[in-house]
Amino acid sequence: MSSLRTDTLVDVTMPQMGVSVAEGTVVAWRAEVGDRIEAEQTICEISTDKIDTEVPAPVSGVVAEILVGLEETVDVGVVLARIAVGDGVVETAAPQEPPAAPSPPPAAEAGPAPAPAEAPRARAAGRRYSPVVQRIAAEHDIDLSTVAGTGRGGRVRKQDVLALVGNGAAAVPEAPEAPLHIESPYRPDPPAVSDGGGLSRMRRQIGAHMKRSLDTAATCTTWIEADMSRVEAARARLGVTALAFVARATIDALREHPQLNAWLDGDKYSRVDDVNLGIAVSLGDDGLIVPVIHRAHELSVEGLAARIKDLARRARARELSADDVQGGTFTITNPGQYGSIMATPIINQPQIGILDLEAVVKRPVVLTDGDGNDSIAIRPMTILGLSWDHRALDGALSAQFLATVRRRLESVS
Amino acid sequence: MNSELWVCYLGTVEYREALALQERVRAARQAGVIPDTMLVLEHWPTYTRGRRSGPGELPMGEEWYRMQGIDVVDVDRGGKVTYHGPGQLVGYPIVAVDDVVEYVRTLERALVSALAEEGLSARARPEDGPDYTGVWVHERKIASIGVHVARGVTTHGFAVNVENDLQPFAWVVPCGLDGVAMTSLIKETGRPAGQMKCFRRRAAYAVARALGRRQRLVSPARLQAAVGELTPA
Numbered sequence: 001m002s003s004l005r006t007d008t009l010v011d012v013t014m015p016q017m018g019v020s021v022a023e024g025t026v027v028a029w030r031a032e033v034g035d036r037i038e039a040e041q042t043i044c045e046i047s048t049d050k051i052d053t054e055v056p057a058p059v060s061g062v063v064a065e066i067l068v069g070l071e072e073t074v075d076v077g078v079v080l081a082r083i084a085v086g087d088g089v090v091e092t093a094a095p096q097e098p099p100a101a102p103s104p105p106p107a108a109e110a111g112p113a114p115a116p117a118e119a120p121r122a123r124a125a126g127r128r129y130s131p132v133v134q135r136i137a138a139e140h141d142i143d144l145s146t147v148a149g150t151g152r153g154g155r156v157r158k159q160d161v162l163a164l165v166g167n168g169a170a171a172v173p174e175a176p177e178a179p180l181h182i183e184s185p186y187r188p189d190p191p192a193v194s195d196g197g198g199l200s201r202m203r204r205q206i207g208a209h210m211k212r213s214l215d216t217a218a219t220c221t222t223w224i225e226a227d228m229s230r231v232e233a234a235r236a237r238l239g240v241t242a243l244a245f246v247a248r249a250t251i252d253a254l255r256e257h258p259q260l261n262a263w264l265d266g267d268k269y270s271r272v273d274d275v276n277l278g279i280a281v282s283l284g285d286d287g288l289i290v291p292v293i294h295r296a297h298e299l300s301v302e303g304l305a306a307r308i309k310d311l312a313r314r315a316r317a318r319e320l321s322a323d324d325v326q327g328g329t330f331t332i333t334n335p336g337q338y339g340s341i342m343a344t345p346i347i348n349q350p351q352i353g354i355l356d357l358e359a360v361v362k363r364p365v366v367l368t369d370g371d372g373n374d375s376i377a378i379r380p381m382t383i384l385g386l387s388w389d390h391r392a393l394d395g396a397l398s399a400q401f402l403a404t405v406r407r408r409l410e411s412v413s
Numbered sequence: 414m415n416s417e418l419w420v421c422y423l424g425t426v427e428y429r430e431a432l433a434l435q436e437r438v439r440a441a442r443q444a445g446v447i448p449d450t451m452l453v454l455e456h457w458p459t460y461t462r463g464r465r466s467g468p469g470e471l472p473m474g475e476e477w478y479r480m481q482g483i484d485v486v487d488v489d490r491g492g493k494v495t496y497h498g499p500g501q502l503v504g505y506p507i508v509a510v511d512d513v514v515e516y517v518r519t520l521e522r523a524l525v526s527a528l529a530e531e532g533l534s535a536r537a538r539p540e541d542g543p544d545y546t547g548v549w550v551h552e553r554k555i556a557s558i559g560v561h562v563a564r565g566v567t568t569h570g571f572a573v574n575v576e577n578d579l580q581p582f583a584w585v586v587p588c589g590l591d592g593v594a595m596t597s598l599i600k601e602t603g604r605p606a607g608q609m610k611c612f613r614r615r616a617a618y619a620v621a622r623a624l625g626r627r628q629r630l631v632s633p634a635r636l637q638a639a640v641g642e643l644t645p646a
Contacts, residue, residue: 017513017562027464028489040564048543051513053562208544266551321472322584350552 010059012043012081014074017053024048025073025198026080031063043081061085073198129156136161202287213349217264218390221344224402228360228380230412234301243279243334244305246357246384249408251275251297254330257401261329263350264392278328278348279308281315282335289315290348292328332357336382345387352392355405356385418508418626419447420617421636423454425499428461428486434640435568438507441640442566449508449626450636451570453617455609456497458483460585463493470494470585483581494585495557500577500597500606502613505570506620513562517546520571523623524548524556527615528573531608533601548573553596573616574598576606 014024024046031037031044042054043063064084068074129137129144133156137144142164149156199207213219231245254261254275262271277296282288291311293299299307314320331348336358345356360382367377384405388398423431431454441447460471460483470493471478475485483496497503510516521537525548528535535555538545548556556573574597582595598608621628631639 021514042563048514051517051560051562053513054564056564205544208542212541265553268551326583 008085009064009082010061010085011079012055012058012083014046014068014076014078014080015053015055016076017046017048017051021048021076023073023075024053026068026070027052029066029070031057031081033063033066035063037061037063037083043083046080055080057083059083059085130158132158133161136165140165200286202283206287209349210346213346216349217347217352219344219347219387220390220395220398221385221387222395222398222402223342223383223385224399224406225381225383226406226409227365228382228409231409232360232380234412238302238305240301240305241308242360242382243332243357244301244308245409245412246334246355246405247277247279247293247296247304247308247332248299248301249405249412250330250332250355251277252408253401253404255297256404257397259393259397260353260388260401262352262392263329264352264389265350269392272329274329276327276329278331278351279311280331280333280335281312283316289320289325290328290331291315291320291324292326294323294327330354334358336360342383343385345385347387347389352389353398353401354387356387358383358385416625416627417448417629418506418621418624419450419631419636420621420628421450421452421631421633422613423452423633425455425457428456428459428484428497431456431503431505432488435505435507437640438636439563439566439568442507442509443564447636447639449506449624450631451507451617451620452505453613454503454505455499455501456503458496458498458581460485460494460496460581461488462486463488473584478584481581481584495559495572496581496585497572498577498581500575500609502573502575502609502616503570504572504616504620506567506624508567508624509565510562510567511565513560513567516567517558517560519623520558520560520620521546521548523619524571524573524616526623527612527619528555528598530615530619531598531602531612533598550596550601553594553601555596555598555601573612574600575609575612 017024025048026044027047028045030042037043037057037060039058039060040056043057044055046053046055061083063081065082066080067082068078068080074080133144136142136158137147140161142161144156144161147156147160147164148154150160151157198204228242231242235242235245258271261275262269274295275297277293278290279293280288280290291314293304293307293311296304296307311320311324314324328348328351330351331354333343333345333354334357335343339359339361341358341361343356343358345354347354360380362378363381364376365379365381366374367379368374384402386398386402423434426434431452435452438447438450438452442450458481460478462470462485471485478485483498506520508516518537518539521539525535525537528548528550533550533555535548535550537547538549547554547558556571558571559569561568574595576597576599579595579597579600598604598612599606618628
């Protein structure tokens with residue numbers, strides 16, 4: 001048997017930072033694989049709930065493995081890294097043990113003080129042997145490198161060695177197995193497998209914001225159908241999007257029904273004089289952001305179109321300033337380019353209304369002429385949805401508001 | 414000794430200087446040379462930027478902020494950009510804790526009770542998740558909390574907007590989506606400036622009480638001497 005490295009690996013696990021905390025995020029590694037580290041020296045920092053915590057190395061040794069990357073979130077008890085205790089040299093290219101490999105029962109006593117010399121383990125040519133296998137092999141002078149393993153991944157199990165010894169079962173005393181890993185003191189629970197990847201920061205922000213809105217507002221959605229014939233004709237002429245016309249019609253409706261251009265914060269309702277119109281801009285997989293056109297009531301359809309285009313470009317280039325995303329009094333969302341026709345948008349708190357513009361679709365509609373004669377015509381129609389906060393207003397006002405938006409859209413010249 | 418919380422009023426201090434002092438006090442606390450200690454102070458105008466702050470969080474560029482008289486300091490902590498300035502009460506409790514989350518909740522409760530004594534109805538909102546750590550008046554944030562733990566001892570702590578200028582908060586992108594509205598004690602109560610002296614006493618007392626400690630005021634000189642014994646020049 002060749003004499004090779006004899007390392008004991010000690011786990012560094014995600015500590016329990018509080019009884020109510022189930023997970024933490026690694027925010028900094030203070031050591032790299034191969035670095036020498038002293039007991040109590042900080043090996044990494046983790047974060048949860050606005051709290052950063054330094055994780056001390058449980059023992060002195062060499063960092064053998066780092067198992068959790070920066071910004072990864074894992075459950076309490078999950079192994080973050082392993083420290084090799086021993087003569088301090090680790091084969092850098094050692095193949096990583098598959099997580100499902102059979103391992104001896106957990107340590108009976110979790111103690112921070114390792115006893116590296118008690119159960120030396122050989123680790124040669126990518127094979128690892130459990131202490132009991134090594135002990136049996138040593139007692140019977142068996143070269144383990146010649147033993148064919150029947151365990152997972154060809155691992156040599158106790159039975160494999162015992163089979164070579166013959167009826168060696170009697171010859172080998174049933175001693176308790178030494179621990180493969182000495183556990184760090186920070187392990188309240190057995191490690192759980194974390195799911196694949198957490199949500200991005202922006203996603204979590206959006207999620208919290210949306211959930212908070214639903215928990216706060218008495219959200220109700222009202223729809224109206226509008227004939228977009230005139231808008232379609234005008235937009236072809238001006239070379240702008242339907243959204244710009246809907247924005248202008250919405251601003252006009254907000255001027256007619258200023259009760260909707262307001263904030264509701266707790267019990268505090270405040271009407272705002274300026275129309276600061278938020279436009280939801282998708283950032284693809286990253287999420288969305290709502291830049292605000294301040295004093296939008298001063299702008300024409302063309303002006304609005306230019307501002308929307310500029311804000312969308314800057315949003316996607318991540319060039320928005322703080323002022324660009326603050327102070328909105330009402331929001332328009334426009335996911336209609338994919339053909340969807342109705343939605344129930346969530347109010348952008350502390351605003352009290354959000355208008356949803358979906359696809360413009362040609363439909364057969366009944367028209368009535370001045371003499372009361374009905375006929376069927378093909379018209380580009382859209383369904384406008386208004387989500388509104390029933391705490392601040394009632395259904396009649398929301399319907400009046402939508403009727404105003406429709407009237408404005410249908411009278412575009 | 415364990416039942417005491419040393420409280421030390423430091424006046425207005427440069428952020429970096431206070432950080433260095435915190436580290437020395439922490440070393441002394443870890444070594445058991447001093448009891449739990451809280452530094453109470455104000456900072457000169459400063460944005461502190463965490464390790465995970467992106468460049469977009471100071472959208473105007475560092476130079477612009479410096480021209481407004483606001484220093485920008487990179488701090489070895491998580492989280493995003495935040496602002497400190499005169500009129501904001503900063504407390505750095507350097508205490509030994511077991512359950513750090515419970516500790517943060519304790520700080521929140523202490524600040525809520527200190528604000529209640531000022532006649533202000535504030536609340537913590539742990540049910541809304543980690544992003545809402547701090548103390549709020551309705552949906553407006555009045556106090557921020559951020560804690561660092563090393564070898565069981567905390568640094569950093571809380572910042573309560575008492576009578577500071579809130580404008581600098583609006584000059585940074587909070588984190589993309591919606592700007593959290595910041596508020597202050599005088600904005601909420603309509604009282605004139607000049608509340609700091611009274612409020613900082615209330616806050617220190619409330620924190621000591623919430624931690625189950627007896628407050629003991631120590632002078633900066635006394636603290637320096639106690640800490641200095643440990644740190645060789």
